[in-house]
Amino acid sequence: MITNFIENYAKLIVSFPEEITVTKEVIDDTFAEIVIHANSADIGKLIGKNGNMINAIKTMANGCKAKDGISYKIQVLANE
Template identity: 35%
Template sequence: MNEENSKPTDLAFIEFVIRSIVSEPEKVVIERKIDEMGVLIILKVSKADMGKVIGKNGQTVQAMRILLHIIGSKEQNRVNLKIEEPIE
């Protein structure tokens, strides 16, 4: 966790990135769950923003997953990103 606030680094990172690239940041829903497999970040965005989040050939979401893995390994956590069906 970072010292500036109580949000975990992985959650703060993904929240900043997603809200920066979408057109409707108020519709973004991010959940963070911890289990025996590690950390799971569940992301829901509007249908109109789904393409921006996934990117061409999945490159944007793949880059976010790689960066989350790096953040997680720095904190000895396994961090995964799941994108759920879009919000209408």
């Protein structure tokens, strides 16, 4: 659920939406890591000025924590 939302949201922000992929790795019962892979030209757009965009995505993920009890770490990486 959260990975689909983040992927669709990220595709609306970037210049190269076809290169967006989102992966989720479950670390344990209460923690998961979400990685957004994007074109290197779009990394700045995903992070935003002063980190505002990525902080908004993290805030939304924290809202999901209240529902399912899982904490999320979100990273943005450039495609190789």
